[in-house]
Amino acid sequence: MPEQDQKKKFDLSLFGRVLQLAVPYKKVAISAVLLAILLVPLAIARPFIVQNIVDDYILVGDVDGMTFMAAVLCGIIVLEALCRYTFIYSSNWLGQSIIRDFRVRVFRYINSLKLSYFDKTPIGASTTRAISDIQSINSIFTEGVLTIMADLLSIIGILGVMIYTSWKLTLIVLTTMPFLMLASYIFKEAVKKSFQRVRTQIQKMNAFLQERITGMRIVQIFNAEQHEREKFAEINKEYRGANVDAILYYAIFFPVVEIIAAASLALMVWWGAQDVAREGGVTLGALIAFPIYIQMLFRPIRVLADKFNTLQMGLVAAERVFAVLDRTDVIENNGSFAPETIEGRVSFKNVWFAYVAKEWILKDISFDLKVGETLAIVGSTGSGKTTITNVINRFYEFQKGSIEVDGTDIREYDLYALRSKMAMVLQDVFLFTGTVLDNITLRDPSISREQVIEASKLIGAHEFIDRLPGSYDYDVQERGATLSMGQRQLISFVRALVFDPDILILDEATSSVDPETEGVIQHAIEKLMDRRTSIVIAHRLSTIRNADNIMVLEKGEIQELGPHEELVELEGGRYRELYEMQFLEAVE
Ligand SMILES: Nc1ncnc2c1ncn2[C@@H]1O[C@H](COP(=O)(O)OP(=O)(O)OP(=O)(O)O)[C@@H](O)[C@H]1O
Numbered sequence: 001m002p003e004q005d006q007k008k009k010f011d012l013s014l015f016g017r018v019l020q021l022a023v024p025y026k027k028v029a030i031s032a033v034l035l036a037i038l039l040v041p042l043a044i045a046r047p048f049i050v051q052n053i054v055d056d057y058i059l060v061g062d063v064d065g066m067t068f069m070a071a072v073l074c075g076i077i078v079l080e081a082l083c084r085y086t087f088i089y090s091s092n093w094l095g096q097s098i099i100r101d102f103r104v105r106v107f108r109y110i111n112s113l114k115l116s117y118f119d120k121t122p123i124g125a126s127t128t129r130a131i132s133d134i135q136s137i138n139s140i141f142t143e144g145v146l147t148i149m150a151d152l153l154s155i156i157g158i159l160g161v162m163i164y165t166s167w168k169l170t171l172i173v174l175t176t177m178p179f180l181m182l183a184s185y186i187f188k189e190a191v192k193k194s195f196q197r198v199r200t201q202i203q204k205m206n207a208f209l210q211e212r213i214t215g216m217r218i219v220q221i222f223n224a225e226q227h228e229r230e231k232f233a234e235i236n237k238e239y240r241g242a243n244v245d246a247i248l249y250y251a252i253f254f255p256v257v258e259i260i261a262a263a264s265l266a267l268m269v270w271w272g273a274q275d276v277a278r279e280g281g282v283t284l285g286a287l288i289a290f291p292i293y294i295q296m297l298f299r300p301i302r303v304l305a306d307k308f309n310t311l312q313m314g315l316v317a318a319e320r321v322f323a324v325l326d327r328t329d330v331i332e333n334n335g336s337f338a339p340e341t342i343e344g345r346v347s348f349k350n351v352w353f354a355y356v357a358k359e360w361i362l363k364d365i366s367f368d369l370k371v372g373e374t375l376a377i378v379g380s381t382g383s384g385k386t387t388i389t390n391v392i393n394r395f396y397e398f399q400k401g402s403i404e405v406d407g408t409d410i411r412e413y414d415l416y417a418l419r420s421k422m423a424m425v426l427q428d429v430f431l432f433t434g435t436v437l438d439n440i441t442l443r444d445p446s447i448s449r450e451q452v453i454e455a456s457k458l459i460g461a462h463e464f465i466d467r468l469p470g471s472y473d474y475d476v477q478e479r480g481a482t483l484s485m486g487q488r489q490l491i492s493f494v495r496a497l498v499f500d501p502d503i504l505i506l507d508e509a510t511s512s513v514d515p516e517t518e519g520v521i522q523h524a525i526e527k528l529m530d531r532r533t534s535i536v537i538a539h540r541l542s543t544i545r546n547a548d549n550i551m552v553l554e555k556g557e558i559q560e561l562g563p564h565e566e567l568v569e570l571e572g573g574r575y576r577e578l579y580e581m582q583f584l585e586a587v588e
Pocket residue numbers: 119355356361379380381382383384385386387388
């Protein structure tokens with residue numbers, strides 16, 4: 001990426017796209033531009049009036065005129081201060097408003113991407129896009145476009161006044177310009193390279209910390225702390241090096257600019273002092289105003305190189321964010337069938353599915369589930385059990401065959417209507433930081449606290465939730481780390497129950513819990529499946545035996561399908577083998 005960044009030239013169409021983000025705030029944006037334009041004459045007016053006061057009032061002894069001009073000068077200074085305050089405030093307000101909108105838009109878009117995107121994209125990449133890259137876009141507006149424009153305008157304005165006052169003095173001042181241009185260019189390129197290194201190291205540091213903290217158990221149990229510390233120190237060393245380089249360039253560049261500015265001033269004074277004495281030479285007022293002009297000319301030039309870098313870095317970040325927004329693998333929602341209620345019949349008809357083209361994971365899967373029936377899926381690891389549950393709710397789109405709910409192809413349903421009829425309980429329970437209540441309702445305001453308590457009582461989770469400090473308002477820490485596995489499972493059951501689905505998809509946890517909790521969970525599962533069409537990736541003997549049908553899946557194909565009593569009788573059958581090997585053993 002850094003290599004690519006360096007080669008990147010200024011991309012106009014990308015720049016146009018970034019500017020379009022300001023369209024909803026065009027009034028503020030236009031006001032900021034107008035203020036930037038207005039600030040130029042106001043700033044230049046100060047030395048110009050000083051020059052005027054010296055030449056036209058002091059030298060001729062016009063005290064009244066001088067007092068009046070001094071009052072005008074004060075007025076201009078106050079006006080300039082007000083305009084500058086409004087300019088700084090409005091340009092920053094603009095930048096912040098734009099990135100607030102943009103962040104929400106990017107998050108909404110990320111939400112709409114197909115799950116396959118997340119399979120391939122590291123979490124860190126998505127968070128970097130949504131947080132730090134968008135932050136850099138802010139600087140395009142605050143430090144970039146508007147201030148660069150304001151600086152360029154003041155350079156042009158000051159040069160204009162300088163030429164108007166004395167073109168000869170201006171030419172003398174400008175003799176040092178080529179040195180300044182050269183120094184700015186060298187500085188700009190050098191700093192850009194260091195900042196790209198800094199950014200690469202920040203990304204590395206983020207990814208490193210995120211992974212190590214998430215996997216802290218592994219780091220600690222395998223005594224890997226020492227190596228990890230060394231690796232982290234190495235990244236930090238590189239980070240420091242890159243930052244120190246950048247600071248070094250600043251430390252060299254700024255004094256160099258001062259020297260060049262001083263040389264300009266010296267040349268100007270040397271020549272100007274001689275010219276004042278000459279007939280028709282520069283006026284004394286001009287000689288007094290020129291040092292201020294020089295100062296005003298060099299100040300923006302000094303910071304321009306830096307601001308161009310900021311602008312370019314902002315554009316690189318914008319390009320990366322737009323690349324996410326330009327992704328076409330969004331969830332398709334072309335169906336419109338949205339019935340108020342459904343019965344919950346499910347049927348798979350010759351369904352074929354592959355995550356990667358032609359590598360079939362589900363092969364010709366067909367089965368029918370009547371309303372309220374339970375299908376238990378069993379099979380060895382990697383046989384495609386989870387995949388079946390992934391295609392019913394359209395996390396992934398199947399390629400051949402059809403899946404019907406109540407006799408209608410699931411692709412004809414409005415996706416949100418379809419999903420609202422289904423609930424999914426995953427083996428690996430995911431809890432969000434927030435209260436237990438929020439974790440159950442997922443902030444759906446239509447679900448009341450009473451409903452949640454009622455569902456918890458039914459599931460058998462109320463007792464333990466009530467014992468938590470704060471009960472339903474107990475703050476769940478990072479992914480529920482302070483709750484036990486069984487407790488997390490119970491919360492996820494309550495979550496599924498309050499959404500009252502017609503079709504339940506359940507991936508039973510394989511982890512063993514103590515007999516007492518086992519009893520509670522078994523009871524909860526029964527309550528959850530009660531009168532609901534359920535598809536369960538089953539691991540508990542009780543769930544499997546109680547299911548209306550059992551599907552034995554091997555390498556994506558149905559090997560056996562039928563009720564327990566039937567399959568267990570099959571001589572040499574896979575289910576019978578599994579049953580004898582795993583379940584009878586467990587019972588004994
Ligand atoms: N997101 C994915 N992208 C690509 N391949 C995948 C993806 N998820 C699963 N697979 C592959 O699909 C196959 C079936 O996986 P699946 O998760 O459905 O198996 P499973 O029967 O549920 O296994 P387990 O009992 O271990 O959970 C596996 O070979 C797996 O590597």
